[in-house]
Amino acid sequence: MGSEPQGRTAAPASRQNPNPPATPARRPGSQLLHDVLVEQGVEVLFGYPGGAILPTFDTLYESPIRFILTRCEQGAGHMADGYSRATGKVGTALVTSGPGATNLTTALATACMDSIPLVAITGQVATAAIGNDAFQEADVVGVTRPVTKHNVLVKDVKDLPRVIREAYYVARTGRPGPVLVDLPKDVQVALAEDANAGQLELPGYRPRYKGNPRQIRLAAEAINRSERPVLYVGGGVISAEASEELRQLARKANIPVTTTLLGMGALDEVTDSDLALNMLGMHGSAYANYAVQASDLLIAVGARFDDRVTGKVETFAPNAQIIHIDVDPSSISKVVDVDIPVVGDAKTVLAELLEWVEHRERAPWFEQIKDWKQRYPFSYQKQEGTILPQQAIEEVFRATNGEAIITTGVGQHQMWAAQFYKWRFPRQMITSGGLGTMGFGFPAAVGAAVGRPDRTVIDIDGDGSFLMTCNELATAGEYQIPAKVIILNNAYQGMVRQWQELFFQRRYMATPMTNPRFARVADAFGCTGLEVSDPKDLPDAVRQTVATKGPVVLDVHVAPEENVYPMVAVGKSLHEMEMGGMA
Amino acid sequence: MSKHIISVLVQNQPGVLAHIAGMFAARGFNIDSLVVGRTEDADFSRMVIASTGDDQTMEQIRKQLGKIVPVVKVQDLSEQDIVERDLLMVRVHCPSERRPELYQVTRIFRGSIVDVGRTSVVIQLTGPESKVEAFIELCRPYGIKQVSRTGVIAVARASERPATGKAVTAKRRARQAVDTTDDSATPALPPS
Numbered sequence: 001m002g003s004e005p006q007g008r009t010a011a012p013a014s015r016q017n018p019n020p021p022a023t024p025a026r027r028p029g030s031q032l033l034h035d036v037l038v039e040q041g042v043e044v045l046f047g048y049p050g051g052a053i054l055p056t057f058d059t060l061y062e063s064p065i066r067f068i069l070t071r072c073e074q075g076a077g078h079m080a081d082g083y084s085r086a087t088g089k090v091g092t093a094l095v096t097s098g099p100g101a102t103n104l105t106t107a108l109a110t111a112c113m114d115s116i117p118l119v120a121i122t123g124q125v126a127t128a129a130i131g132n133d134a135f136q137e138a139d140v141v142g143v144t145r146p147v148t149k150h151n152v153l154v155k156d157v158k159d160l161p162r163v164i165r166e167a168y169y170v171a172r173t174g175r176p177g178p179v180l181v182d183l184p185k186d187v188q189v190a191l192a193e194d195a196n197a198g199q200l201e202l203p204g205y206r207p208r209y210k211g212n213p214r215q216i217r218l219a220a221e222a223i224n225r226s227e228r229p230v231l232y233v234g235g236g237v238i239s240a241e242a243s244e245e246l247r248q249l250a251r252k253a254n255i256p257v258t259t260t261l262l263g264m265g266a267l268d269e270v271t272d273s274d275l276a277l278n279m280l281g282m283h284g285s286a287y288a289n290y291a292v293q294a295s296d297l298l299i300a301v302g303a304r305f306d307d308r309v310t311g312k313v314e315t316f317a318p319n320a321q322i323i324h325i326d327v328d329p330s331s332i333s334k335v336v337d338v339d340i341p342v343v344g345d346a347k348t349v350l351a352e353l354l355e356w357v358e359h360r361e362r363a364p365w366f367e368q369i370k371d372w373k374q375r376y377p378f379s380y381q382k383q384e385g386t387i388l389p390q391q392a393i394e395e396v397f398r399a400t401n402g403e404a405i406i407t408t409g410v411g412q413h414q415m416w417a418a419q420f421y422k423w424r425f426p427r428q429m430i431t432s433g434g435l436g437t438m439g440f441g442f443p444a445a446v447g448a449a450v451g452r453p454d455r456t457v458i459d460i461d462g463d464g465s466f467l468m469t470c471n472e473l474a475t476a477g478e479y480q481i482p483a484k485v486i487i488l489n490n491a492y493q494g495m496v497r498q499w500q501e502l503f504f505q506r507r508y509m510a511t512p513m514t515n516p517r518f519a520r521v522a523d524a525f526g527c528t529g530l531e532v533s534d535p536k537d538l539p540d541a542v543r544q545t546v547a548t549k550g551p552v553v554l555d556v557h558v559a560p561e562e563n564v565y566p567m568v569a570v571g572k573s574l575h576e577m578e579m580g581g582m583a
Numbered sequence: 584m585s586k587h588i589i590s591v592l593v594q595n596q597p598g599v600l601a602h603i604a605g606m607f608a609a610r611g612f613n614i615d616s617l618v619v620g621r622t623e624d625a626d627f628s629r630m631v632i633a634s635t636g637d638d639q640t641m642e643q644i645r646k647q648l649g650k651i652v653p654v655v656k657v658q659d660l661s662e663q664d665i666v667e668r669d670l671l672m673v674r675v676h677c678p679s680e681r682r683p684e685l686y687q688v689t690r691i692f693r694g695s696i697v698d699v700g701r702t703s704v705v706i707q708l709t710g711p712e713s714k715v716e717a718f719i720e721l722c723r724p725y726g727i728k729q730v731s732r733t734g735v736i737a738v739a740r741a742s743e744r745p746a747t748g749k750a751v752t753a754k755r756r757a758r759q760a761v762d763t764t765d766d767s768a769t770p771a772l773p774p775s
Contacts, residue, residue: 145602146609150652153597170652204594204655330646333639 026191029157034059036164046076050096053123055188071471073100075443077107080118082447085430090171096123098136108178109147113434117176119167126186140182149177157190166200174207175328211344219323219340220356226297228365229255235262236302237346243426245350250275253357258288264429269422281309282568283415286376293575295320302346305335315573325349378419387535389488389558393420399542404456409441409465412494415564417460439468445483459485463515464493476551477526485553490560498563522553533557588660588737591630594653616734631736660737667737669715671708676726692718
């Protein structure tokens with residue numbers, strides 16, 4: 001056989017390379033996309049089909065990935081967002097071109113402002129038609145550029161697998177955020193191989209995790225020197241999974257902790273109540289705001305000095321040195337001038353800081369805080385025969401042993417939830433903080449319930465917020481996703497009404513709401529609907545809501561003109577709070 | 584408020600220019616001029632952006648540019664010793680009897696006449712922005728019909744001389760050391 005001329009006849013099987021180089025088969029873009037989604041661990045997609053994304057939907061007909069059909073693309077985006085916030089994984093939304101993608105933009109902006117990782121895949125008209133005002137065409141990459149962390153229009157199917165891997169990598173690393181991939185229809189059907197072996201091409205993207213050791217030493221020295229330190233903790237601690245490091249640091253160095261709206265649950269407000277100052281800011285606790293203003297050292301971790309937190313910037317923490325730990329360099333010294341910046345991931349930096357800090361008693365400081373806490377707790381006046389919204393939230397806390405995941409809409413109910421539910425674990429509070437998106441609560445609860453079937457998920461909502469996205473009751477009804485809604489129904493856009501009462505002489509322009517009977521709406525959508533207006537019936541109604549299987553809506557008729565206090569009016573310093581009925 | 588020239592190396596992708604211009608607009612930063620050109624590597628382009636702002640604004644501009652995923656490198660050239668050039672083409676009203684004096688001014692500025700018409704001439708000139716602006720002022724009395732400029736481009740000098748850029752406070756320098764120069768912690772891209 002050795003004498004046979006090479007190349008004339010096929011070599012016998014035994015002579016062939018036993019490990020031939022793998023030549024991946026050429027497959028359509030939609031299939032390449034699907035396989036990368038599976039590889040990236042995507043378990044569920046939230047979305048809505050349409051012409052330009054049909055080839056990709058076809059691959060889902062036989063797929064291990066679960067698909068949830070939402071009733072509007074905005075809902076798909078918020079569900080993916082709620083899924084991300086509840087699980088720490090990257091949620092994914094899949095929608096069509098044009099109106100499908102533009103409906104998604106509110107959800108992208110919401111996620112972008114709160115640094116939530118999600119990936120949106122949008123269909124696009126065929127590459128040859130782009131720019132011709134084709135049917136259902138929109139410049140989606142152009143529209144969404146300011147509301148995404150990164151976005152890409154895929155023009156060549158060969159780039160598709162790499163771009164999808166990059167999307168997930170960029171979404172979840174560094175300061176997380178939404179990434180959009182725009183996918184023309186012809187690219188979904190064109191054939192290619194997944195040939196680049198998972199290589200990414202992101203030469204300009206280098207998130208930094210490890211803090212500069214010299215800066216960390218400086219921070220530790222400042223902490224060890226400080227008489228009146230406060231830890232001011234935001235969503236960065238949640239997204240970095242750093243709550244254990246935070247607790248250890250606060251314990252070891254003996255520092256009180258205040259959390260932003262997005263940082264709720266970073267510290268257990270029940271077991272660590274001696275350290276917890278609860279929320280700070282416009283509607284934060286009086287003791288948190290006083291502590292920040294009186295502090296000599298403010299340690300900001302994964303927080304960005306939002307205007308709802310700082311009040312008047314010029315007089316914010318006026319006597320404090322400021323340490324700012326953040327994974328995003330552009331957050332540092334953006335709003336306030338920082339003395340000791342540390343660029344790095346909260347988990348890594350806090351763990352390192354822990355080694356250098358010393359325990360200090362700081363008895364006068366904790367005495368002072370204790371005094372403030374006793375004098376100015378969150379409180380409200382009960383009324384005979386009327387349910388107070390705060391009362392309803394305390395009831396929800398009791399009925400769930402403080403163990404539920406809570407989502408909210410935006411407004412008074414959101415602030416009351418932050419104040420009156422006791423936050424116990426990270427990823428427990430799911431709310432639109434930065435963008436303040438009314439209508440976020442219910443779809444986010446559906447997404448959270450899909451991601452965390454082991455937990456009770458409750459949307460504490462307002463009547464105005466809930467009506468913005470209650471079409472998703474159809475989604476919850478169809479799949480029997482057990483998201484519970486507790487509507488604090490005051491028949492007003494309460495927060496706007498509160499501002500009209502305080503700053504516009506009670507001229508209630510466009511804030512009174514004529515609402516449907518929410519319980520009947522729920523029923524019509526295949527969900528359970530309940531209603532309560534007597535305080536005596538409230539505990540049972542809440543318990544029944546939690547205990548009933550599947551999606552439930554409880555319409556709680558509450559005192560219509562209750563206000564949220566404390567309140568720092570716009571332009572005031574943090575310590576200049578209106579106490580309302582609290583004081 | 585001071586003038587800065589920022590050099591931005593970007594991945595050569597569609598939409599990068601819109602992204603950067605959009606970021607400046609959305610955050611209320613000034614663009615005095617913006618020049619984009621290819622580099623020695625076809626995968627990358629360089630933008631040279633002239634902008635005016637206080638120190639804090641310039642720091643935000645650098646950081647916000649750095650956040651854009653296709654942006655590979657951001658340098659504030661004002662902190663270095665650089666060579667900068669702006670190219671001007673200006674059409675000036677100039678009847679034949681006034682040509683000699685305009686020619687003379689042009690020669691002094693090392694410009695050149697690139698086109699001559701019956702009542703106007705086109706002059707080309709390169710130099711730092713200040714020189715270009717001084718020349719435009721001299722042309723004004725003649726009657727400027729059209730001005731077209733490239734905007735500033737700049738490169739760092741080949742010779743290593745101490746920086747002549749504006750002084751940076753110790754505090755700000757410390758911050759920059761943390762924020763922009765420590766790449767030692769760059770993680771390897773994870774296998775996907």
